[in-house]
Amino acid sequence: MKRLCRGALTALVVCAAGAVHSDEDRFWILWEKVKFIGQHCPDGAQCLVEKTYASRPLATDNTAFIYRLFGATEGRSNDAFHFGEHPEAPVVCSGNQAKLTLGFEPEALPRSEKIEVLRGINALHVDLTGLKPPPGFDDNFGVSLHQRFVQTLAAGGVRVVGKDEVARIPGQPILNLYFSFTDRDQDCEYAYSVFASLSQDILLARDLRIKVPAGVWSYSTGSAAQDHIGNEEDAILRIGEAFLRDHRQVNGR
Structure with a gap:
């Protein structure tokens, strides 16, 4: 897996509209750091792109250059807003952007x-x-049990995929046993x-920018x-049966 980083400095202008003839222009420096994670970066299908930003107010007397x-x-700074944004410009979100974008307030949703x-x-x-074999089982305990577990889930309509494929599935559901x-x-x-x-990637309702894997x-x-x-094998297979029981309740299978 390769990790590459590149940085870029961008000037950001913010106009705070006030009363007539009293507009204020404020200038900011925006630093964008782009991280490439995966294979065949930066344009490959298996390359993930992660962007982070840092901003600082820009105090300068050379406003003409900006x-x-x-x-x-x-004196005609509003002209800059008539040309539209650069196609790669980052989106600047307001404090209530989640509500405006989603059409609802995440914190107001019932649990x-x-x-x-x-x-x-x-x-x-x-x-x-x-899995370590318990007393009375041979060294093939984990391998043979895994095959039976996969068959149990498949019979209920749930596929078991490898680590590489689950990284491309929304939520990245991983069952740890x-x-x-x-x-x-x-x-x-x-x-x-x-x-x-079972862990999945989740977003915090209070801040949708925070995504973490969590047990759900x-x-x-x-x-x-x-x-x-039954015995040890039966206990482990019971996990798959319990998962499918709950899975059917919400997916109607």
């Missing part, structure tokens, strides 16, 4: 039922091949447990669970 950059003359996070998911990434068991040689009674958590669905079972029947 006006000329915008194709205007001092959804948590199961709604499974709506629209038809593919995810999960990998059980590295944790399996543990006690040592039979110890004095305590043998027990095992399994916990799974989980399930656990094991030898101590009252409704558990």
Whole structure:
């Protein structure tokens, strides 16, 4: 994976309209940093582009030079706004831009039922091949169990994809599974447990610029669970069954 960065300085003019004949021109320096992540950058299909910005007010007495950059003359600064923006210019958003763009205020939305996070998911990434075999199972435990788990999800209409492909799926849903068991040689009674958590990329309602992967669905079972029947393999496969049960509730399958 390659990471390339380039920086660019751009002059940004902001006109604060006031009373007639009292307009104020303020000038800013905008620094754009472009980061390329992936393969065949910068124009390849597998190249992701990430842009970040820093801005500072520009204090200068040489305003005539700045006006000329915008194709205007001092005293007729509004002329600059008649030519339109540069095609690669960044979008400057106001404080209520999310509401204006989306047509609603994200913070005002009622909270959804948590199961709604499974709506629209038809593919995810999960990998059980590295699970440590419990007592009584051979070293092929994780590989064979992974195949059965994939078949279980596929029967419910959910594909299992690799890490490279899930990066191109909206939300990047990844099912993480944790399996543990006690040592039979110890004095305590043998027990095992399994916990799974589905993570997806989410946006914060209070600030849609913040996107993080977060656990949105989980399930656990094991030898101590009252409704558990079977062995370690059955407990792990129960995760897939529980996921499909909730998935069907919101996707109507």
